[in-house]
Amino acid sequence: MNYALCLFRILSLCRLSLRSLSPRHIIAGRLSIATGMLLTSALLCTAWSANAQTALSKSSKIKAAYIFNFTKYIEWPRAAFTHIETPITICVEHNPEFNDFIKALVKQRKVGKDQRSLIVRNINDANICHIAYVKSAEAHTETLLRNALVLSDMNNKHAFSAIIFFRQNDKLRFEINMVEVNRLNITISSELLKLARVK
Amino acid sequence: MQVTLIFTRVSSIILILVLLAFSVPLAFAQSTPTEFAEMSLEELFELKIENETNDDFLESHWHFNYKYMAAQFDGYLAGDSDLSLDQVFWSGPSEERTSTNFPLVPTVIKQQAHLFHFGYQYSDKIELFLSLPYIQQRTDHISRVANYEFFMVETDGIGDAVLSLNYKFKDLALHRWWVNFSLSLPTGSIDEVGDTPRGEGNQPLPYTMQLGSGTFDFPIEFNYQYLGKHDVGLSMSAIIRSGKNDRDYRLGNTYRISANYRFKLTQNVRLLLGTDAYYWTSISGEDRRLAVAGDFPYAASIINPNFYGGKKLKLSTGFSYRYSKNYTFTTKLSKPVYQYLNGPQPKEMWQASIQLNSAF
Incomplete structure (x- = not known):
């Protein structure tokens, strides 16, 4: 939709420019300019559209993808779900760009042997979180995070942080705190553990 | 006209090429x-995330804190009884001279300290610190000596530097225990002098006006913190002094038990409430340059090494403001609610501090 709007607006500007040309210009010249502007508009909109997607940092996108991937390699105890079809709830803080991205990323995807769907909730509106990605160490109630697999960044470690993202050799890595994982009675597959820095 | 047409075509082609060069990597x-x-x-x-300036993952290994502290002492206590200046001041031969009245009486003592604190996070469990204080002190006096009826003495300079090691020996989700071992170095002067009624020129100043202890001291602190919704901290600390300094005295040991509570007012602002109980002992030995000959060798209470030490219970309040994850501003005001002092001894009225914590 944004792409179409962008194209329409740029082409409107082009039309105004073409009108301003002298009628004595030959048709070929006008066609040439029109073709050039059409291509330019298309490319400008492509770049603009791509740029809007990249407003979210690459590391945030990687984190969103990691969070989705973690759900494939983690098993929660049965008691964590009220029903076989209860989705895995991913809680995130208020950050519209990140929230939109991760919502789009997990949309209509199912994970685990129970093929559970995934939903993303704002942590302030959630009653339950299976995974919570928190950036502010003091932002949330103790009870909500106590039962969630808490993910955080190295600079914003939370008391309940079980998975901590850190940067190493310009790559995004993660650390797993087994004390928290065991406390939550969560099972993490060896495939995930072998990539992690386990503490 | 032909030139215009060629120019337009060339410009279009160049523009398309430039846009292609920039947009293709973004799109792919x-x-x-x-x-x-x-x-x-x-x-x-x-x-790879090599071109990002995002600092979510950078661990802050270095810390710098600046703390400004001010305290004021005004009035006197002997035990927990208030003494008026008239009771402490010996006004002349018409009044009986005793060991608890003096011809020279400090009235108001004002202390200020600028504390510079450098920290290095060596590992998850170990943190190293260097603290360096800059101290400014001023004492107003009254005396019965002519031309010194009202006089003031000031000292300022570097205090005792402290090297510390913080060891976090238990760090669970909601509970944290750590211990702090420090070594206080005798970098503060114990040779401060000033113009007093004792004689011509500058004279050695009493213990309260010196900037350091003159001894190697060993502060130790044991802390517990509960990190839940209601953040509560408990700590026990002591400053153990060793040996005697070049002036043949040793300041008293100090013992403290503290409790504090932090209540979240907003996302970044916390209200601080605390209480501290102190017990500290009197001075061992004495700086013999301060005493005078006769039945009453101490011209002022602060010259008598026995009139140091006591017990104190203080309440404190303040707030902390977290400007960003790397900067926190804290301000605190404390006031004693109970003091039992070996004395006559100047009593503390209040203490205030402003602190800026930064991590980088």
Whole structure:
């Protein structure tokens, strides 16, 4: 939709420019300019559209993808779900760009042997979180995070942080705190553990 | 006209090429949610984020804190009884001279300290610190000596530097225990002098006006913190002095038990409430330059090494403001609610501090 709007607006500007040309210009010249502007508009909109997607940092996108991937390699105890079809709830803080991205990323995807769907909730509106990605160490109630697999960044470690993202050799890595994982009675597959820095 | 047409065509081609050069990489790098969703863990593991200035992952190894502290002492206590200046001041031969009245009486003592605190996070459990204080002190006096009826003495300079090691020996989700071992170095002067009624020129100043202890001291602190919704901290600390300094005295040991509570007012502002109980002992030995010959060798209470030490219970309040994850501003005001002092001894009225913590 944004792409179409962008194209329409740029082409409107082009039309105004073409009108301003002298009628004595030959048709070929006008066609040439029109073709050039059409291509330019298309490319400008492509770049603009791509740029809007990249407003979210690459590391945030990687984190969103990691969070989705973690759900494939983690098993929660049965008691964590009220029903076989209860989705895995991913809680995130208020950050519209990140929230939109991760919502789009997990949309209509199912994970685990129970093929559970995934939903993303704002942590302030959630009653339950299976995974919570928190950036502010003091932002949330103790009870909500106590039962969630808490993910955080190295600079914003939370008391309940079980998975901590850190940067190493310009790559995004993660650390797993087994004390928290065991406390939550969560099972993490060896495939995930072998990539992690386990503490 | 022909030139205009050629110019227009060339410009269009150049513009298209430039846009192609810039837009193609944007369009073809992983960027959409679907593209990221389809990447495996191993692929994510190898993705580079080299051009990001995002500091979510940088661990702050260095800390710098600045603290400004001010305290005022005014009035006198002997035990827990208030003494008026008239009771402490010996006004002349018409009044009986005793060991608890003096011809020279400090009235108001004002202390200020600028504390510079450098920290290095060596590991998750160990943190190293260097603290360096700059101290400014001023005492107003009254005396019965002519031309010194009202006089003031000031000292300022570097105090005792402290090297510390913080060891976090238990760090659970909601509970944290750590211990702090320090070594206080005798970098503060114990040779401060000033113009007093004792004689011509500058004279050695009493213990309260010196900037350091003159001895190697060993502060130790044991802390517990509960990190839940209601943040509560408890600590026990002591400053153990060793040996005697070049002036043949040793300041008293100090013991403290503290409790504090932090209540979250907003996302970044916390109200601080605390209480501290102190017990400190009197001075061992004495600086013999301060005493005078006769039945009453101490011209002022602060010259008598026995009139140091006591017990104190203080309440404190303040707030902390977290400007960003790397900067926190804290301000605190404390006031004694109970003091039992070996004395006559100047009593503390209040203490205030402003602190800026930064991590980088």
